Amino acid sequence: MEMFIDGSWRAGQSGARMEIFSPVTGAVVDTVPLGDAADADVAVASAARAMESWKRLPMAERVALQKKLAQAMRDNADAVGKVLNAELGRPLAACIGEISRSADLLDVYAEEGLRLQATMSLGQGAGEKTIVTRDPVGVVVAITPFNYPITLLMFKLGAALIAGCTVVAKPAEDTPLSTLMLAEIFHAAGLPAGVFNVVTGDGRGIGAALIEHPVPRKVAFTGGTAAGKAIAAAATGTLKRLTLELGGQSAAIVCADADLDKATTAIARHGFANTGQFCYRVNRVFVERPVYEDFLVRLTEKAGKLTLQPEGGSGDLGPLVNEKIFANSALQSDDARARGARILLGGARVTGPGYDGGFYFPPTIIADATQDMAVMTEETFGPVLGIAPVDSAAEALALANASRYGLAGFVFSGDLARGLTLAEGLEAGSVWLNDIHRSSHYVPFGGMKESGLGREKGRYGVESYLEYKTMYLSYEVPE
Missing domain, CATH: 3.40.309.10 (Aldehyde Dehydrogenase; Chain A, domain 2)
Known part of the structure; x- marks a missing residue:
């Protein structure tokens, strides 16, 4: 497979590639580009262009499209599950289940989008109004691990899209194929070009280039604590917002x-x-x-x-x-x-x-x-x-x-x-x-101490991709 940028497949600019191995047999399943800073530039530029129109799309239209994407995931769960099974080695039924459950999270985020509101203070004098609204934070870099590559991507992508952000995703080196496949499915379902881009490579190469890039305004990362600390340190150079879901014990x-x-x-x-x-x-x-x-x-x-x-x-x-x-x-x-x-x-x-x-x-x-x-x-x-x-x-x-x-x-x-x-x-x-259930899609998920920063899922996840904006209005009061 190639990278998926601006609505189409794209080879890496360097021509270098990396192999994806089956955890079951050790055999090569496929190859993908070993991306670099040049590829990061192309993907970020695509996301930035797309955001100009995406953030202006009425919420109701974004919600309708996101629900369409969720259904596309369900319709293609068997096909994506087979690819995930090949690259991850988890039994096939569980891989298909991950796709279906991840689609449910897209629906939850869509519903939360309809509940977002601006507020207007009643404390101003005549001829004055103060409105507190929310703007999308900007282009988002989503970096995901191998273990639940689609679920943990949806933690980020579903919230970002509803908030009005566009995304550049870098999946784990071991499991990029299912994410790439999903990007094409979403584009075919109607997601505009550049709203969701997928690049491939390693953390020290294209991953670092994305984190240090001046255009993205947020990094959402799930992975190890050491890597999360390094991302947090690198993101300070441009004061990027962070959501970090890190290690647990x-x-x-x-x-x-x-x-x-x-x-x-x-x-x-x-x-x-x-x-x-x-x-x-x-x-x-x-x-x-x-x-x-x-x-x-x-x-x-x-x-x-x-x-x-x-x-x-x-x-x-x-x-x-x-x-x-x-x-x-x-x-x-x-x-x-x-x-x-x-x-x-x-x-x-x-x-x-x-x-x-x-x-x-x-x-x-x-x-x-x-x-x-x-x-x-x-x-x-x-x-x-x-x-x-x-x-x-x-x-x-x-x-x-x-x-x-x-x-x-x-x-x-x-x-x-x-x-x-x-x-x-x-x-x-x-x-x-007294029991252990799956984490709910409707409530916040994240850690304390060195297990991370911020929360994902439900309205808490959507809010982490929004910035508060206060607007002060003045007008002449008619006699």
Whole structure:
């Protein structure tokens, strides 16, 4: 594939290309341009031209078009899902589901656009009015990761388009194909040329060029904390607005009076979904001692039923996307084992026919984890859970908060008052009590501390792409 700029496919100006590999087989799936600063200039110029008319399009028309784009996603979910399956390795049904659920978010943002309002103060004197309105922030650079490339793009694109912004997206090096395909689908559905552009390349090349470019007024990024800090530092040169959804090392607290069946079902489901490759998964669990061993038995049994999908076969989980992501799971498992933890499940790469071509790591449960182990302090981004016993819920809360991250938290308690107290005490942007659902499209999503800046989804997401403008009006009052 080529880059998609100004409504058409465009080769990179340097001619350099990069290969996209299947995580399942290791074979080359396709190639895309390895873009550079020259390509960034072309894409940004296209977005800036398109914004002059896009921001003036009446909100009702933008809403109608966005709903049309959402339907186009649903109509093409199978085709885009197959491409996503090829580049990400996640089982096909889950890839198709990502496309459909992402379309729902476009609809939510469209609905929020209809609720945006200007206000007029009633405090002025005769012949004076003050109106507070909202303007689109400007051209937006959207930088997305590999793990949920379409969902996390829609977090940004859906809000930006409704706000009146145009977008230049740079997908992750591992998974650009589905985003490129979606850009063509959106253009065919009626999105004007230049409103949504997709460039390809690496972060240090075209990514840095986009962030440092003087024209874009906002960067929306989902990815690792180190990269987010570098983006924030680079964006200060032009005072770009930022939305950063960064790393997580989310903790679950399981009280002695919790429903252990519900807790272990939720944690097994959420901790290992997408082979652990998402930011707000359960990463570490603190369990009160009276139910610690029972919890471990139940969780190990449920996680042990999850299967890996080999090449040409079926299963619940795919491989990790590349060697770098795989290394986190392997290193954290080895570190815990060396420091005296019990590995109750998994803990080593799966090999053999159907598995040798990819980086397959099974669901892994590390018992008796301690705070000197990497699994309890650093993001894993893989299917590894660290479990530690605690003497009280207060101790669990203190340990959960003793982290530089603050993306999500989870509490299980049969006592509602205690559960709510713990949920309120967790230093995290989202907290679940007594079950773990998908994050809602209607409420804010984002992190505290080093897990990021700003919020996405719902009206909160749209507002982050708007600037307040105050207009002071004066007129002669008729006699």
